[in-house]
Amino acid sequence: MAEFSCDVAVIGGGVTGVAAAIAAARQGADVILLEPRPFVGGNATTGLCLHNFISRYGKQVVFGLAQEIVDELIEMGGAVGHIPYEGFTSAVTPVDGNYFRIKVTEMLARAGVRILYGATVVEASCRGRRIASLKFGAKGGLHTLTSPNVIDATGDGDIAAMAGVPFRKGDGPRERMQPISMIMHFHNVDTRRIARELGEVNPAMATRPEGGEPIPVYFNGSFSKWNDEIMKEGLFPNKDRHVFFNTVWPDQINVNTSAVLDLDGTDPTALSRATVELTGQCARIADFLKRHVPGFENSYCVPAAFPGVRESRNIQGRYQLTDDDVLEGRKFDDTIGQVCFPVDIHAPESSQAIFHQIGGDGAFDIPYRCMLPAEFDNLIVAGRCVSATHVAHGATRNMAPCLVMGEAAGIAAAMSSAAKQDAADLDVKGLQARLLENRVYLGEAHTTQG
Template identity: 50%
Template sequence: MSLKIENLIDETFDVLVGGGGVAGISAALAAARQGARTVLVEPRPFIGGNAATGLCIHTFLSKQGKQVVYGIAQEIVDRLIVLGGAVGHVPTQGGYVYAVTPVDADLFRMEATAMLAEAGVVVLYGTTLLAADADDGTVRRVTVCSKDRLGYLKAKVFVDATGDADLAFQAGAQCREGWDGSGAMQPVSMMLRAVSVDLSKACAALSEFPPVYAGKPGIDPFPVYFHGTFTRWNAILRDMGVYDHDDHQFWTNTVWPNQLNINASRMAGVNGNDPIDLSRATLQLTRQVQGLAQFLQKYIPGFENALFLPNAFVGVRETRNIKGVYEINEEDIRVGRKFDDSIGQACFPVDIHHPDGKSQQHIDVGGDGAYDLPYRALIPQGYTNLLAAGRCLSATSYAHGATRNMAPCMVTGEAAGVAAALAAQTNTACGELALDLLQARLRESGVYLGDSAPA
């Protein structure tokens, strides 16, 4: 039977957002709240991206302790605190970040789903972007595939929040893939959740730096974040086949006194754009975290009665970045640069996991500890109605180590959503949008641009 390609939904949306991770959620919410008829396309049967894996949302506070990330990102955290799914922004000591914001993965996913529904966003789950039709720098429509049909969707403005720049790449936009020169990509990982854990014992056994404590009403403070290395168990982990190298680093977080999210897996040599590579990584990383679980239960106090749940999908750090009107670079991060076209600030330091899978590099943000995110970095060169937000914005390999993390992704997602809505409503090319109007709307939405207190 041949498939006939027809309009999947018989209307032209104001804004189409590709990707339902934290950047896409922020973009779709922001666009809809500006009055734009918005559709969000997500290939998985749920939204949330890496926030739905148990990773912390890094980071809202600069090294001076100043909060610079607000807007939708802060709103979600506030809503989760009410539900018990977050403990706020907790300052750290001895780490490469200056505060951590752990969230419950499932509550994040559920609350974000509810917020999109409240805003009137049309969410298409299980729907994959296959192609984008563009001419003269204008995207006309995208071809998508769902469970039982192949069709297309039309919109006035498109936001690529896929993480991999899939929409922009399919539309013919220039992209950089992997590290400059080699094309190598940072390793991929898979989170591991442990339940029925004695956190005090686990923290005492594993943490090599001062743990971060927080509490909830009626509950004594407990370690919500700690990290270290498995150096003391190098020989055991090698013998068990968990790692092929020594001194493996790990990071943990939680918002519950008897659970732990563990970021301790890694696999190098994976192209996150290649479904065959990702399938291979899913198999091998699932085995790796299962081996890690066996190690923890057998050798580490506090895990004797634990149950372990590997995450459902592989977390990808690096694939493509668009070539934008401006490319955020190493110097911008090193000096904490400020821009006239700021659409928000970020303060996550450079966090690069070497492509060989055996080492990490962390470098502080310079200046006052925060850098502006310029609007021009969201605009692909030569395109009128296309924006990129989140991990795939325009940045060098080095700068990508800072901009790829969830707090910056939420900032750029919200900005892209507001800009897309305004461009659609005023019939204006994204690159010609009045900057003062965009920045005014962002301030009204509670975004901190670095030059005034958030609303």
């Protein structure tokens, strides 16, 4: 058994963990990042859009490390920037999933983060109000990791749950969670024809970094034209099936429409079953698109390597973001950043997407307290599993908010470890000052974005 130690331990290498690890290391902390998969980047590697940097009123509220990643992706040809859209949101930020993985792996290396791949935490040992050590399985057997401050960026709140932090799952007493999906990546398609056939509103159009004619990079629609065929083939459980498309290429496209219902992403048997069912479902959808939808005739499809879980655990933090906080666009004294993506809930009974716009000025604050469980002082929980109601979670679960939370968590943990204190005891004003130095937008009540 090997023993590891560091200043900041980040568990989970999705977008939240990537941002946390880079941010902490840039503050001078010795950082270890544990990731179960053989790659970092999580759902962004599937090609999903990094929703959402710009509010429905056209104001950009997400900057900092999230914007830096987009800027670097544009330079390497893997993104086209923030593109206006006339649909359920005012702008979209499509990226190439493989380029995202390459870029953040490079950024982690530049920052000096030590990544341990194939590492799954199996036990959290606690001493009083602190996480004392973590036991994880990886190549060579079981190992231990100790750190003065720990960031749970697992998405499912795995570390918090192991330590005994209370959490909720899903909506109401039945704990029905949003469906699990698998992104489909198509090659050799005609994106312009697909957008004409399936787009419900004008597609978001953008020019590639190297120039050329504008291409459709984001649009959403439905399969209503093919309801009879869909029901006859049993392809989906409902008519008028919603479908979402994004790309940064003229001949490739990502399709988001598959789903399995009523499965718990924290249950290994259920998650494995979802992977099997979704892989087969993606193959059937791909065949249907080739046979019926213009633009897909000559395509071939590669399903994502893993299923995407929208909802599982949300911890009970020192503050819980409420429905009204989001729907009224509330602001908080201990803000660490803002969220402007609308509440996006895929109905547990049908997987149809339902959107609710954020009120007020179109953005709400994320309080630092949402990332702090009441039971522990050296544990920060960031990303999809942050303390929020089912409705509020519909906005916080998306990747731009997760990048915001990850950066704040990383800086907070690094500052705390450097000061030899726990993250819960950190002076929030000091954290906010450091976030502003890193070009994080904290709203009009704080120093304006430079």
